[in-house]
Amino acid sequence: MGTLVLVATPIGNLGDLSPRAIEALQGAALICCEDTRRTGGLLSHFGIRGVRMAIANEHTENARVAEVLDLLAGGASVAVVTDAGTPGISDPGERLVVAAIAEGHTVSAVPGPSADVMALVISGLPSARYVMDGFLPRSGPERAVRLAEATTERRTVVLYEAPHRLVRTVTDLHALCGPARRIVLARELTKLHEEVWRGSLGEALAHVAEREPQGEYVIVLEGAPARTEPTDDDIRRGLERELAGGASKKSAVSTVADHLGVAKNRVYNLALTVTVAARQ
Ligand code: SAM
Secondary structure: OOEEEEEOEOOOOHHHOOHHHHHHHHOOOEEEEOOHHHHHHHHHHOOOOOOEEEEOOOOOHHHHHHHHHHHHHOOOEEEEOOOOEOOOOOOOOHHHHHHHHHOOOEEEEEOOOOHHHHHHHHHOOOOOOEEEEEEOOOOHHHHHHHHHHHHHOOOEEEEEEOHHHHHHHHHHHHHHHOOOOEEEEEEOOOOOOOEEEEEEHHHHHHHHHHOOOOOOEEEEEOOOOOOOOOOHHHHHHHHHHHHHOOOOHHHHHHHHHHHHOOOHHHHHHHHHHHHHHHHO
16 A cells, blocks of 8 residues: 655745655655646755656645545555645645545655744744634635634634735734734744734734735734623624624624624624614
8 A cells, every 4th residue: 555645845945845855755656736836846956856746736636536546556655745834734635635544545744844833833822722723714704703713712823814914814803802912923934034023913903004914924813811701892893893794683693692602682782782883
């Protein structure tokens, strides 16, 4: 039986590709990657030649399964890499892993760079227990639900974010958590312009407004304080957010009551005042 090997690659600094990663890539019958030009550049930088590459990105990973399973069944080793970092972390990899396990193949990894773990451990926020929540949905009810989950989470929360959406996300986090919660913005990790900004959400709003965010970012958010009974203001803020996102009053009441764990009639009574305020 062959082995499927997930190989972590640099998130910026080529010096982070491990000797074992080079060995795994050189010894593979096939390297599944998101972009053959990008991975080809990495391979040639390290003098890895003659290994076939095939695209397995978010659209084609499923279609690649049969070929990968055939190679594994023939006893070959197949490597999986992504454009940067650890495969399977907000990146392709998981579907190949599931398919290989289902067929009884060995699945292994060459661990290495991952922007989420690096940001977490240098954040200065509690790192023993944390939640990696990937990218937030861009809009709609799914975003509201995930924001509510992230901001009520007691453990440290790690998020990926695109630079052009950073201001919006920091603004949403501020609206939900208030100004005091600590946040860390880890930018361009392992690269020339690596920068780690630490402060409160109130300060973060000003910081991201100072200049247009550029480069790659990881957000690390302090966990929510021990749960106390939600105040009327918490409920009003939740309702305002839901209504502004286009929810009907009925669904806003239901979502907020569920998220905050409070009685629907209490939320409903407050919703009457919020709707009036929004119309004024
Ligand atoms: N699998 C990758 C990993 O293990 O880190 C993550 C892939 S995800 C598609 C890309 C996101 O990771 C970026 O939008 C950014 O949020 C984060 N990221 C990747 N490289 C980074 C870096 N050098 N500095 C900061 N964030 C980075």
